[in-house]
Amino acid sequence: MSPVRIIYTLGFFFILFVLQESAISLIHFPIAGFSLYLALAISLIAFEDHNGAIVSGFLAGIVLDLSPTSNAPFGQWALILTSIAFLFAVNRDSIADVTTSPITFVIVVAGGVTLALISYLSFGALLGEENGSLGHDATVLAGNLLWTIIFTPMFLPALRRAHEYSLTARER
C-alpha cells in the first residue's frame, strides 16, 4: 500500500468517523443502532489485497479509537480490526474473491461487523469493562447485523468505484 493511498484511506476513515459520530448516531434506529463506519471499514478491507487489508484495518481501528464516547482503551479497536483484516486477507485466498458476488459480499460484511462487535465485547470483558446485560448486547448485535444487511447494498457500488479510483496504475 503506497503512502499516498495510506493518506487517502486515513482521510476517508476520518470523514466517515465524523459522519458516524455527528449524523448517523443521531438517528434512533429501531432495534439498536447502525455503525456505518464499521460496515464501510469492513467493506473496504474486503476490497484490499493482503497488506492493504491489514493496514486499512489498523487505520480504521485507530480512527475509531479516537471516539470520545468510547469507554474502551485506546488501541482496542485497532487490535480488533487489524486481526479481522488479517482473517479477511487470509480467507480471501482460500475461499474466493467475495467482491465478485454482491450477495456473498453483503453476508461477509455483515458477518465481519458482527465478529468485530463480538470481539470488542470479548476483549472488553477480559479488561473488565461493563458492556451491559447479555440481552442488551444481543440486541445491539442483532440490530447492527440487520441494518448492515439492509444498508450495505446501497453504498457498495459507490464504494467499489471510489476504491478503484483510488488505486494507482501499478496496483490495478
Added chain:
Amino acid sequence: MARGGGNRSRLLLVILLVTALFFVTLDLRGVSLTKGSRSVTQTILAPVQRTVSTIFSPVGRFFGDVKNFGKTNAELKQALATNKLLKSKLAENSDTKGQLAQLKSVLDLAGRGNYKVAAARVIARGSASSFSQTITIDAGSSSGIRSNMTVISQNGLIGVVKSTTSSTSIVLLLSDPSFKVGVRIARSQSVGVLSGLGSTEYSLVLLDPSGTIQTGDILLTNGSEGNKPFVPGVPVGVVVGADNSAASLTQTATVNSYANLNDLGVVSVILSAPTTAPSKPLLPTPNPTVTVYVTPAPSPVLSPTPSASPTKKK
C-alpha cells in the same frame, strides 16, 4: 503470493498488532497522550456535531415516527393538507417550542432544588460501534462545566459529565452498564445502589439487607461528598418490581427512570447545589389532567320492596 510477500505480510501484521497492544497498555496505565487525543477529537467534532444536529434533528426521529404511523394516521392526513412552506415553518417552531418547554421544566426543577445550573442542548448521541450510552451537549468548561457533575432533565437525573472540552461535554447516561448511583427510597430512607443495564430498566440493590422495597417506591439521589458526582435529592425513578425474597442476601428491585433518555432535547448540568438535600422532594410535576365531575341526575324514587327494606326483629 510469493514466500517473501507472505513473510512481509506477517511482519506487518505483527508490527501493527504490537503497536495496538502498546497503545492499549499506555491507555490502561493512564498515559495522558491517548486521553488527550480523544479530547482533541471531541474539540474537532464539536462544531460539526452542532451544525449537523441543527440540520439533522427532524430526520433523527424518522424511524421512531414510522413506528407510530398507524396511531397518527389521522393527524398525518390533516397535516398533508397544509402547504409545504407552512409545514417547514411549523416544524421549526415545534422544535423550538419543544426545546423551550423542556428548558422551562428543567429550570423549574433546578429552581426548586436551589441548584445553579448550566442549560445545554443535546447535539449528539453515543456511537453505535461502542456499547457505551452517552450524549454530547453543547456546553463545556467555558460554561463552568467540569467532569463528575450531575446532569438532569425536566424529570430528574439523566447522568453525569464524563469529560469536557471548552464548548462541549460528554454525559454518561443513567442507562450505561457502567453507571452506578447511590439512591435512597423516599418512603423508608433506605439506601441502595442503582445500576444501568443498557436498556430502559435499571437494577436497584438495597445496602440494608433488612430493608424492604415496595412497588411504587420513589428513588432520589443520595448525594456524594462535595456534591460530586451527585447532588442529593434529585428524582431518579420509581420501583416497578421488587424482589424481597427472604432467601436472598440482598433486596433487589427493577426500576424505571423518571427521565426518558430517548427524548432528550435540553438538559441542565448542576454547577453548584446546597449541601443538604432539598426540604421537599423534587418529584417531577405530572402533566395537568382534566378532571370531569359528574353529578348523577335525580332518578325517580322507587318504593322499596318488602324483602329489601330493613326490618328490625323484636
